[in-house]
Amino acid sequence: MAVKKKQIIECEVIDVAFGGKGLAKIDGFAVFIDQTVTGDRVAARIIRKKRNYAEAVVQELLTPSPLRVAPPCPYSGFCGGCKWQFIDYPHQLDLKRRHVAESLEHIAMLGGTAVHPTLPSDHVFGYRNKMEFSCSDRRWLMPHEMGTDADISFALGLHVPGTFHKVLDTRACLLQPEAGNRILDAVRTYMRASDRPVYGLRTHEGFWRFLMLRHSAAHDRWMVNVVTAAEDREAVQPLADLVRDQFPEVVSVVNNITARRSGVAIGEREIHLAGEPVLTDRIGDFDFDISANSFFQTNTRGAQRLYETVGRYAALEGHETVLDLYCGTGTIAIWLARMAGEVIGLELVASAVADARKNCRTNGIDNCRFILGDIKDTLASIETVPDLLVIDPPRAGMHKDVVGQVVKMAPEKIVYVSCNPATLARDVLALKEIYDVEAVQPVDMFPHTFHIESVARLVKKKG
Numbered sequence: 001m002a003v004k005k006k007q008i009i010e011c012e013v014i015d016v017a018f019g020g021k022g023l024a025k026i027d028g029f030a031v032f033i034d035q036t037v038t039g040d041r042v043a044a045r046i047i048r049k050k051r052n053y054a055e056a057v058v059q060e061l062l063t064p065s066p067l068r069v070a071p072p073c074p075y076s077g078f079c080g081g082c083k084w085q086f087i088d089y090p091h092q093l094d095l096k097r098r099h100v101a102e103s104l105e106h107i108a109m110l111g112g113t114a115v116h117p118t119l120p121s122d123h124v125f126g127y128r129n130k131m132e133f134s135c136s137d138r139r140w141l142m143p144h145e146m147g148t149d150a151d152i153s154f155a156l157g158l159h160v161p162g163t164f165h166k167v168l169d170t171r172a173c174l175l176q177p178e179a180g181n182r183i184l185d186a187v188r189t190y191m192r193a194s195d196r197p198v199y200g201l202r203t204h205e206g207f208w209r210f211l212m213l214r215h216s217a218a219h220d221r222w223m224v225n226v227v228t229a230a231e232d233r234e235a236v237q238p239l240a241d242l243v244r245d246q247f248p249e250v251v252s253v254v255n256n257i258t259a260r261r262s263g264v265a266i267g268e269r270e271i272h273l274a275g276e277p278v279l280t281d282r283i284g285d286f287d288f289d290i291s292a293n294s295f296f297q298t299n300t301r302g303a304q305r306l307y308e309t310v311g312r313y314a315a316l317e318g319h320e321t322v323l324d325l326y327c328g329t330g331t332i333a334i335w336l337a338r339m340a341g342e343v344i345g346l347e348l349v350a351s352a353v354a355d356a357r358k359n360c361r362t363n364g365i366d367n368c369r370f371i372l373g374d375i376k377d378t379l380a381s382i383e384t385v386p387d388l389l390v391i392d393p394p395r396a397g398m399h400k401d402v403v404g405q406v407v408k409m410a411p412e413k414i415v416y417v418s419c420n421p422a423t424l425a426r427d428v429l430a431l432k433e434i435y436d437v438e439a440v441q442p443v444d445m446f447p448h449t450f451h452i453e454s455v456a457r458l459v460k461k462k463g
């Protein structure tokens with residue numbers, strides 16, 4: 001037995017594994033250590049022991065790695081928002097490229113695939129166009145707040161990793177543009193002073209649940225979405241009016257209402273409180289109306305890099321039929337529409353399809369159509385084989401029935417957009433009998449996190 005639970009080990013971190021943790025070996029036994037990077041020498045305490053690996057937390061950083069940088073955010077190391085802030089940005093990019101290549105090698109047995117260097121994000125801070133802050137009646141104190149008279153019965157902020165009910169009272173988040181922090185502060189002050197109680201994530205009682213902020217990078221405008229557990233116009237309307245008064249850049253305030261226990265900031269109902277019901281943003285030449293609950297890539301400039309890569313890998317001539325699976329609000333379909341004959345988008349969520357149709361009208365695009373439903377069922381209704389298949393599934397990747405249908409359809413080219421290299425590799429493995437993976441381009445949409453977006457170009461094998 002190489003290590004035991006609670007044991008303190010001294011070791012050198014030799015790599016950073018997929019999922020973001022540092023890796024050390026004790027007599028060949030793998031130990032994953034959170035918040036470490038290659039070259040760190042640490043004393044770490046084993047907190048979990050499994051058959052093939054253990055997990056540990058740093059007790060003391062004995063020798064810091066040269067790959068470390070001083071994180072600018074005071075919550076770094078405590079907040080689940082961005083866990084890689086202490087790693088030099090060029091090294092983050094390198095790790096992302098390597099994690100894609102390793103997933104393809106180990107899961108799809110495709111060692112040697114051309115995985116290009118990760119395209120960096122234009123901005124490494126202030127890049128997020130959407131933030132969700134949770135309310136909680138259990139505030140997680142920072143070390144300097146312990147033993148002070150800090151009120152622990154209210155928090156509005158980001159979660160501490162590994163806990164669902166404890167929340168930091170986040171004063172500022174560097175991932176959002178600066179004005180977002182001033183709006184966050186004004187909303188916090190209002191909620192704290194209000195006589196409506198904050199929601200308890202254990203008790204499931206209380207009123208104030210989430211604050212969601214959306215930012216339009218193109219127009220520097222904001223949407224404020226206050227999520228509450230019940231309808232109470234008297235409580236939320238003054239907040240909307242106050243925010244509009246104090247922040248002229250806030251052009252939309254809405255209230256989502258949800259009685260569900262799940263920690264998702266989406267309401268069963270939405271009440272429009274002030275300004276416009278939607279926020280308009282722009283990717284490249286295209287405008288998009290985004291409602292509070294629409295899916296929209298969270299790094300707008302990153303989305304442009306991503307779609308440029310999709311366009312390059314699609315290599316369309318203008319006459320082709322493109323099938324866009326998991327099309328969301330139609331952003332990729334619209335991006336490709338002027339380069340193709342026709343684009344057909346398939347999507348599960350009715351409001352996303354409605355947004356996609358509206359987005360086409362806004363942008364004068366008339367060669368896209370959208371089919372609503374689960375792709376498992378709707379893909380079968382496509383009778384012609386498209387020239388290009390675009391696939392952009394959620395983290396879980398494609399359902400195996402969908403993979404089977406893609407194999408049967410067998411278009412000449414596939415552009416697969418993935419936010420999870422493990423499911424990309426799994427799906428590519430299922431397609432590799434008939435497709436070659438020509439190239440993969442990671443695009444950094446999420447600096448300071450271990451999340452990886454990448455685009456793969458698959459071409460049908462000859463003969």
Ligand SMILES: C[S@@+](CC[C@H](N)C(=O)[O-])C[C@H]1O[C@@H](n2cnc3c(N)ncnc32)[C@H](O)[C@@H]1O
Nearest residue numbers: 295326327328331347348349374375392393394
């Ligand atoms: C990663 S998003 C991609 C959105 C879009 N391509 C974009 O860039 O904005 C995945 C989309 O797949 C949709 N989706 C998830 N499961 C689905 C299914 N079984 N059938 C159809 N669409 C699905 C989700 O609603 C979501 O809009």
